[in-house]
Every structure is written in structure tokens, then in C-alpha cells.
Amino acid sequence: MLERERVAVYLASRSLARGSRTGLLLNVAIISLVFTNMILLPSIISGSVELFNEQTIDYQTSDIQVRPSEGEQYIGRVGTLLETINRVPGVRRASARHAIGATLLARNRSVSVPITALNPRDEVEVTRIHERMKDGEFFSGGERGEILVGQYVAGNEDTRRDLFASLGGVRVGERCTVAFANGVTREYVIKGIYETRSYLADYTALVTWEELESVIGGPVDQATEVLVRTDRAHDPAVVKRGLLEAGVQEEVKTWREAITSTVEDSIETFGIINGISMLVSLVIAVVVIFIVITIKAMNQRRQIAILKAIGIHRGVIIRSYLLQVLVICTLGTIGGLVAVGALEVWFSAHPLVFPDGELVPRFEPAALVENAAWLFLVSLVAGYIPAWRITREKILSAMRAG
Amino acid sequence: MIRVEGLRKTYRMGNVEVRALDGVTLEVTRGEFVGITGPSGSGKSTLLQLVGLLDEPTAGSISIQGTDVLRLSDDERTLFRLNRIGYIFQDYALVPDLTALENVVLPTLARGATERDGTDRARELLRLVGLGERTDHLPAELSGGEQQRIAIARALVNEPALLLADEPCANLDTRASTRVLDLFASINRELGQTVLMVSHEESHRRYFGRIVRLQDGVIVDDTGTKPSPG
Numbered sequence: 001m002l003e004r005e006r007v008a009v010y011l012a013s014r015s016l017a018r019g020s021r022t023g024l025l026l027n028v029a030i031i032s033l034v035f036t037n038m039i040l041l042p043s044i045i046s047g048s049v050e051l052f053n054e055q056t057i058d059y060q061t062s063d064i065q066v067r068p069s070e071g072e073q074y075i076g077r078v079g080t081l082l083e084t085i086n087r088v089p090g091v092r093r094a095s096a097r098h099a100i101g102a103t104l105l106a107r108n109r110s111v112s113v114p115i116t117a118l119n120p121r122d123e124v125e126v127t128r129i130h131e132r133m134k135d136g137e138f139f140s141g142g143e144r145g146e147i148l149v150g151q152y153v154a155g156n157e158d159t160r161r162d163l164f165a166s167l168g169g170v171r172v173g174e175r176c177t178v179a180f181a182n183g184v185t186r187e188y189v190i191k192g193i194y195e196t197r198s199y200l201a202d203y204t205a206l207v208t209w210e211e212l213e214s215v216i217g218g219p220v221d222q223a224t225e226v227l228v229r230t231d232r233a234h235d236p237a238v239v240k241r242g243l244l245e246a247g248v249q250e251e252v253k254t255w256r257e258a259i260t261s262t263v264e265d266s267i268e269t270f271g272i273i274n275g276i277s278m279l280v281s282l283v284i285a286v287v288v289i290f291i292v293i294t295i296k297a298m299n300q301r302r303q304i305a306i307l308k309a310i311g312i313h314r315g316v317i318i319r320s321y322l323l324q325v326l327v328i329c330t331l332g333t334i335g336g337l338v339a340v341g342a343l344e345v346w347f348s349a350h351p352l353v354f355p356d357g358e359l360v361p362r363f364e365p366a367a368l369v370e371n372a373a374w375l376f377l378v379s380l381v382a383g384y385i386p387a388w389r390i391t392r393e394k395i396l397s398a399m400r401a402g
Numbered sequence: 403m404i405r406v407e408g409l410r411k412t413y414r415m416g417n418v419e420v421r422a423l424d425g426v427t428l429e430v431t432r433g434e435f436v437g438i439t440g441p442s443g444s445g446k447s448t449l450l451q452l453v454g455l456l457d458e459p460t461a462g463s464i465s466i467q468g469t470d471v472l473r474l475s476d477d478e479r480t481l482f483r484l485n486r487i488g489y490i491f492q493d494y495a496l497v498p499d500l501t502a503l504e505n506v507v508l509p510t511l512a513r514g515a516t517e518r519d520g521t522d523r524a525r526e527l528l529r530l531v532g533l534g535e536r537t538d539h540l541p542a543e544l545s546g547g548e549q550q551r552i553a554i555a556r557a558l559v560n561e562p563a564l565l566l567a568d569e570p571c572a573n574l575d576t577r578a579s580t581r582v583l584d585l586f587a588s589i590n591r592e593l594g595q596t597v598l599m600v601s602h603e604e605s606h607r608r609y610f611g612r613i614v615r616l617q618d619g620v621i622v623d624d625t626g627t628k629p630s631p632g
């Protein structure tokens with residue numbers, strides 16, 4: 001029945017054209033704010049998830065993480081494994097890492113953190129810790145007697161500013177005694193301090209593979225993990241399959257799989273907060289539209305009765321109100337998109353600064369569409385109820401209402 | 403055309419009962435031009451509203467063109483009004499958000515006319531009632547007489563089989579009244595439209611083929627030539 005839509009459009013367009021401009025603008029402004037509000041929080045959340053993902057890839061897991069199989073402590077014959085992995089298509093480079101428990105002592109303070117041994121020439125290809133040197137330099141290869149520490153291990157001279165136990169603000173060039181879990185104790189010169197801003201990465205220390213071998217007292221062909229960087233064009237999940245097909249027996253996880261266990265919980269929490277915020281926004285939208293249409297229809301009781309009296313179907317009248325709701329929502333959404341666009345420009349230039357990094361809210365098209373769809377849906381329902389109710393009134397009593 | 407039997411309408415206001423209609427039986431054949439007169443408060447508007455399906459009687463029956471209209475649903479009544487009845491309200495009842503012209507165009511759109519055809523027809527009718535200009539003004543910007551003529555044009559625009567007019571000339575001068583009544587008479591004659599019109603004016607009597615006189619909610623007089631049914 002397109003007839004009815006046509007008459008509804010006729011009525012709605014006249015009603016909007018002859019109604020108050022300021023009132024309409026106010027309604028549109030409120031819906032714009034509601035929409036912006038609905039979008040902002042999920043954007044900040046997805047921005048922070050994105051930041052966390054990037055940090056995880058760049059400083060912790062690279063694209064693929066290979067770990068000892070179930071029940072094993074080490075990955076054995078790691079030299080051969082590296083060769084195997086490096087031959088798999090889509091692999092740019094693999095880096096073996098060997099973590100060993102240790103206690104660091106300097107400035108009369110001690111810190112227990114895992115020390116990771118690595119091969120710098122491999123490592124710079126798979127993580128970006130070397131780009132985050134706050135002070136000093138990354139290993140160039142084969143260094144002995146030197147150690148790199150994360151910023152939280154180094155800490156501050158004013159230890160009240162530390163988040164964790166630290167070495168009281170040790171500087172590059174200072175000495176540091178390390179007691180390894182195997183009983184060996186060595187003295188190292190601090191070669192550099194790195195600051196990735198990832199809590200996990202910044203509370204570690206690094207030595208070269210050669211240094212580890214000297215501590216163990218012989219060649220080490222065992223790793224606690226192997227990190228694999230894939231070529232940009234290759235999906236880590238596909239490369240992972242390649243690794244398994246090439247006969248890698250160890251536990252292979254893409255960065256996303258590695259992340260889930262730890263982050264899933266916090267993403268879930270984010271999701272709940274996000275849901276509550278969205279609900280509140282929608283409730284505001286419902287209330288606004290409900291009040292707007294109620295007032296409008298109440299003021300037009302007589303007009304509604306006249307329309308019914310001359311034979312305009314009640315459904316047409318309801319539709320004419322819903323069309324007005326649609327116009328308000330469409331303009332409101334456009335206004336909201338403009339606001340979101342402006343925020344995007346602003347945040348790109350002025351990211352939100354968090355202790356663990358700079359966060360740029362990510363406005364995802366899917367979220368925009370989803371939130372707009374919800375906004376329209378609840379608004380239509382909120383407009384329908386008063387329109388339905390008020391158009392139900394008997395003609396004559398409504399006409400006398402004036 | 404119209405068959406009304408034992409029609410009663412009682413308004414209840416608190417403990418007071420007002421019997422606006424107290425048992426009205428009336429039959430009107432197609433093509434009649436019936437005048438309804440009677441003192442103020444005698445129930446003329448009430449009768450017209452009931453026949454126009456704007457209200458429901460306390461008792462009695464109404465059938466129009468063979469349809470027992472009291473059995474229709476609300477939506478069916480709306481359609482019935484749209485398709486068969488033109489109603490001129492005592493207080494005009496124009497849509498305040500629509501201009502004079504749009505008020506007249508609207509019923510044609512609801513009947514499925516294109517906006518262009520509807521506008522042409524509306525302009526023609528507004529011209530016939532003597533309102534060729536000021537058609538782009540909102541009702542609030544027009545005089546009572548002008549509004550009344552818009553209401554008349556609106557009621558006629560779909561060429562309804564039944565025209566119900568509640569004092570349509572109350573706010574018109576003699577010239578405009580004559581024009582409107584001549585218009586009613588011509589459509590009554592040429593299109594065979596049935597007309598029920600409320601009026602106190604002695605001067606209108608010559609237009610009516612029949613005059614029904616109400617008093618205290620009952621018909622006290624029913625005189626006139628009844629044309630043969632057709």
C-alpha cells in the first residue's frame with residue numbers, strides 16, 4: 001500500500017516544514033550527541049585493544065609464537081627447528097629465545113625477573129624492542145658481559161614512582177650482579193635500557209645467546225620459545241598451517257591465539273562496560289524521541305481527529321510521525337558522524353596518553369552502522385508508542401480538545 | 403440511501419444525562435436535498451455526526467447505502483468516510499499545518515489521485531466556492547468565511563455520494579451563501595449527490611426539497627416533496 005506512504009510523506013513534510021525550526025534542531029542535536037556518545041566508548045575500547053595487540057606483536061609474541069609441547073620445558077634441537085621454520089613460505093625470520101630465572105642486584109637493590117637470551121641478528125627481525133631503546137644501545141651480536149634491562153627493571157631513583165620493585169634508577173654503564181637460577185653468578189655492565197611501554201616486556205632483561213652458553217657452560221640447543229615474523233602479505237594463520245605441515249611438533253600459536261587467554265577476560269569486561277554505555281545512550285534516545293512525539297501528537301490531537309474525520313487512515317497518521325522520527329534520526333546521525341569525524345581528526349593529532357602507550361580511538365564502520373541501526377530501531381519504537389496511543393482517541397472528544 | 407431507526411444519543415456529564423437525540427427515525431433516498439432545522443441544542447449536529455460516522459449512538463441503527471455502518475470497525479469507518487461522505491463541520495475543522503490548497507488536496511491523495519490531478523481539482527473547487535486566491539495561506543491566516551469555504555471545497559473534492567453540511571453558511575455573507583448553495587444544488591441535481599444540511603436560515607428553505615425539524619432530540623416536523631428513489 002504505497003498510497004498510505006505517499007500521504008504520510010505529504011503530511012510529515014508539511015508538519016516538519018511548518019513546525020518549530022529550533023525545536024527540530026534541538027532534537028537533532030540531542031540525537032547527534034547520543035550517537036556520538038554511543039560511538040566514542042567502543043572506539044576507545046577498540047583503540048586500546050588495537051594498541052594492546054600491536055604491543056603484543058611488536059614486543060612479546062611477534063606474529064607466531066612456538067612454545068614447548070605439552071609437558072615439555074624446552075624446545076629441543078632448536079638450531080634444526082630454526083632452519084625448518086625459516087624455509088616455510090611466508091616466514092620472514094624466526095628467533096629463538098631462552099628464558100632463565102634470575103635475580104638482579106644493583107644499587108643495593110634486587111629484582112627477580114626472567115632473563116631472556118636471544119640472538120640479536122634474528123631478534124631485530126622479529127620484534128621491535130631494538131627500536132625502543134630509552135638509553136644506550138641494543139646488542140649488535142655476540143656481546144659478552146653486557147645486559148639490557150627494561151625500564152621498569154631499571155626504575156627510578158625516587159623509587160616511590162616505581163610500579164614494581166626496581167634497581168633504583170640504574171643507568172647505562174653501571175654494573176649489575178646477576179644470580180642465575182642454576183647457581184651461577186655474573187657481573188654485567190648495563191648496555192641499554194628499553195622502554196616499550198608494555199608492562200610485560202618492560203619488566204624483563206636481555207642477554208646474548210653466547211652469554212647464556214657461557215653461564216650454562218656449554219652450547220645451548222634448547223629454547224623456551226621461538227618467535228616467528230611473517231611476511232606482511234601472509235596471514236599468520238596460513239603460515240602457522242605451513243609450519244605444522246613442515247613438521248613442527250611444538251605448540252604453534254598465532255599472536256591472536258596467544259593473546260586470547262590473557263586478554264579475553266579484559267575484552268569481555270570492556271564489552272560489558274560498552275554494552276552498559278550503549279544501553280544508557282539508547283535509553284536517552286528512547287526518552288527523547290518518546291517525549292518529542294508525545295508532545296507533538298498531544299499538541300496535534302485536534303489535527304489528528306480532523307484527519308481521521310476526513311477519512312485519513314490511522315496508519316497513515318502514525319506513519320507520518322514515524323517519518324518525522326526518521327528525519328530527526330537521519331539528521332542526528334549525520335550530525336553525529338560529523339562530530340565523530342571531527343573527533344577522529346582531533347585524536348589523530350592528540351592521542352589519549354595512557355601509561356602503556358598512546359591511544360587513538362578507532363572508529364570502525366561496522367560499529368557506526370550497528371549503533372546507527374540500534375538508534376533508528378529504538379527511536380521508531382519510541383515514536384510509535386505515543387503515536388499509536390494518541391491516534392486511538394475518539395474523533396469528537398479529540399476535536400473538542402482544541 | 404440513509405435509513406436511521408430509533409436513534410438515541412445520551413451524553414453523560416457526571417450525574418446529569420443530556421438526551422441529545424431521543425429516538426429519531428428517518429429515511430432519506432438518494433438524490434434528496436434535506437434541510438435540518440431546529441433550535442439551538444435540539445440535536446442537529448449530533449444527528450449529522452452520527453450519520454457521518456464520527457460518533458456512535460447510544461441506541462438505534464444507521465444504514466447507509468445498504469451498509470449497517472455501526473458494525474464497521476474503526477478502520478472501515480475511516481475508509482467509508484473517505485470514499486462516500488463529505489462532511490462540513492460547524493467549526494470548519496481544517497488541518498492547521500496545511501495551507502488552504504493542501505487541505506483540499508489531501509483527501510484526493512488519500513483516494514489515490516496524483517498530486518497534480520488533486521491540485522487541479524482542488525483549485526477548481528476553491529474557485530467554485532469563490533476562493534481563487536490566498537490558497538497558499540495557512541488556516542490561521544484566513545478569515546472565518548474563507549476557512550468555511552475551504553472546508554466546503556474539501557468536503558466536495560472527492561464528489562462524495564453523501565454530503566453532510568453543518569451550518570455551512572454560518573459565516574458567509576449573502577452573496578457567498580448563495581454561491582455555495584447554488585453549488586450544492588447543482589451537484590445535487592447533476593451528480594445525484596444526497597445532501598443533508600443543517601440551517602436556521604429562512605432564506606435557505608427554497609433550496610431544500612424536504613425539511614426535517616428537530617426539537618429536544620426528536621423530529622417534530624418532516625415536510626417536503628420526496629423525489630422518487632433512483
Ligand SMILES: Nc1ncnc2c1ncn2[C@@H]1O[C@H](COP(=O)(O)OP(=O)(O)OP(=O)(O)O)[C@@H](O)[C@H]1O
Pocket residue numbers: 413414415420421422440441442443444445446447448449492
Ligand atoms: N460532548 C457533549 N457532551 C455533553 N453534552 C453534549 C455534547 N455534545 C452535545 N451535547 C448536548 O447535546 C445537545 C444537542 O447538541 P447539538 O450540538 O446536537 O445541538 P445543535 O442542534 O447542533 O445546536 P446548535 O444549533 O447550537 O449547533 C445539547 O444540549 C448539547 O449541550
Ligand SMILES: [Mg+2]
Pocket residue numbers: 446447448492568
Ligand atoms: Mg450544531
